Amino acid sequence: MATLNTRWWRWLPVGALVALLLAAFLITIDAERENRLINTRGFQMLLILIGLALLGLFVRVGAQLWLLLQRYRRGEAGARLETRLSLLFAALALPPAFLVAAFALRFIDTSIDSWFRADVEAAQVAALTLGQLSLEREADALDRETRALTGELALLDPDGMQDYLDVLVDAEEARPMHASVYDLDGNLEALSFNTSALGTVNGPAPHELVELDAAERRMETTRREDVRVARLIERFTDDIGNEHVMQVLLPLDSELAEALATLERNVVDYRQLRFQRDALKTGFSLILGLITLIATFAALWFALVSAGRVVAPIVRLTAATREIAAGRQSLVPVTGRDEIAFLSSSFNRMSGDLADAKARQEQGRQQIERERQLLEAVLERLSAGVMAIEQGQIIIANQAAQSLLAGHAQEFRGLTLSDASLQESPAARFFARVSARDRDRTFEWREEIEIGGEAPRTLLIRALRLAAESGERLVLVFDDANVLAQASREAAWAEVARRLAHEIKNPLTPIQLAAERVKHRLSGKLAEPDREVVDRATQTIVQQVEALKRMVNDFGQYARPSRVSRERFAPVDLLDQVARLYEASAQCRIERDFKAQDVQIDGDRDRLRQVFVNLLTNAIEAGAELAPLRIALSSRREGDSLLVEVRDFGPGLPADFAQYAFEPYRSTKPKGSGLGLSLVKKVLEEHGGSVQAGNAEGGGARFLLRFVLTAS
């Protein structure tokens, strides 16, 4: 229907109405000009134009009605109101039009009928009778005046006839006349006249000569050159037996002739008019019908257009309201300064206010979402388990909680404390205790609980009851007591290491210098074997001081606060580079199975190099007794983690060593400081990763490093 909105379609009714009004005007004017147009080609074109205009209006109004009906059936916004208004406008406009048309028709009917009155017709008949009597009297007079003429003419020859007629018309008392004699073939024999008003007068017509019997007289009144005359023709036989026809024309008195002509003209006009009565009524009815049709279509069209215009702003408001209800801002155009414009303006203000409020709400929601994400991130990165319980249902449980309460395959979030899977899990004691405390509605409590499973552990629980929208919420924070103890030990060791490094490192250099000075001063003065004793002793002192320095450096490095300088690099590449150094110097065979070699992390390249050095050093020392010396390195990506494995083929880790492998001063080597693996663990944790130690299948120790990959 888009095509229906073309310009010509919009202006069609106006054009058709103008054409119809013009046609009606032309027909009215033409009727006043005695319908000169009616039998011309122009009138036919006019009829075609009227037909086309009516058809155009019919189609246009019909299409608009049909579209309105379709919209009404589909229940479109405003269709019902527009239909109601259209019907109302049409009901207001059409009855007066039809009423006027009906009265006009009635008026035309009675007006035309009133032209023909019985008394007028009776008067005309009487007048006609009078006129006919007048004519008969004129004919009788002619008959009387001419009755003796043929008797006289019958005695004369043609010349005598001419003389007789001349005397007749020239007599003083003679009336204006035209007298002539013809033979039966119509040949003129005598002619005389005393008036030229009749012009050239022809003799009797051939059929009259044929039809006229012997001695027959015919009297009639007729017209010659628009002059009404009494005419006589008489057939007579002369004394020698020849037959002749006499014709005498006597013009009537001019006043009488004029009166008779007027009378006849009026009677003829009146009778013609009476004969045309139905045709006149039909003609006027057609014109009136045409005008009524124009008025009807115009009223319908104006009704539809007016209703559409009145409803349009309401339709826009309705559509905009629906948009707002659907959560979208919508404005309506404000035109004019009427109540609708005020309503539209108010609506736009309301829509703007709603949009602002929605934007603020959205900002608040985003802020809450950001804070929720932050809280979730914090919770997920906490080493302590955090759990929130509301009305007996777990609504929050972070990853650490899931790990500390290991042994339950399902996520805790969403479960109720009475859930069977919790009651049967290794952490059943934990949940039973929490459930009991929850029922007791203890505001704040602290408790240690031992839970079972493959790795029994003691959990230190701290709980607090908080008010929430839907009641109360129990928030639990719990840690593995062993881990806490280990952390405490690590912290203590770090403090010890720091103090040792500080207290021991300072006197080492003077001791070493003093030993070397003793050797220098005494070596030349002492004889053998004393000199050899001094040299050996000072050498021992220097070597032990060097060993002490290395130990102190290790202590220092372990105890040093972490200052990680971040850069983007691939840790597997770094491992490969370190491995190459060991390949060149340690006469070992290093096998590589690197996948995801180009995966990069943000980290401290030097500290991670130290990690790889420590692990490779351990691996080489572990397999030093074996030949050939063999180390296997591998890497792979697993979800958001990069896994790097360093494996040796030595005797492997002693039993139960794995869980203490990363504590300081835990070493399987006689000369080891026990800080290498502790440093590995520390650096990995600084990088958000972890390390696991264990024995590989087929022998040897394996260390699995896990780097958590971030988006950056």
Next chain:
Amino acid sequence: MNAAIRMLWAPLLLALVACSDAPGSLEISRVQLDPGGGRVLLDVDLRLSPTHLDALDHGVPLRLDFIVAPLAGPGTVESIVLRFSPLTHQYELASSQETTPRLFDSRAQMLAALDRISLPVRAVGAEHGFVRARLNLDALPPALRMTARFDRRWQLETRTSAWPP
């Protein structure tokens, strides 16, 4: 009520009238060139419809046009007007060739006088030509013209006849 019905049904009535029965007829049964030359003689069969006769008796003049078109030379239109005089109760037959109308006491006599018509041929040596006749609706009173145009009962028109036959 009649007026309203007429307005509503006027177009339909016109259409019905146009298809109604009892029309008149006008035929030229024979055309003959006068041996003396200069005229054609027509045998005409004219039958007026009741509508024509009613109109004639109400003083409406009926004009018959005869279109004479010789192959050589210009064509002419000769007219014969039939009229009734209510004053004299006579029927007049006025021809464009004659100055004086012929008067008849009865309609039958007048119609009988139309059986054979002589028309002038103004072209010299027009041995061949065509003739056609019709009732001139334009000569009717104005109010009747539109009705007559749609009413078959009003229409009288011959086919074109040729001479020599």
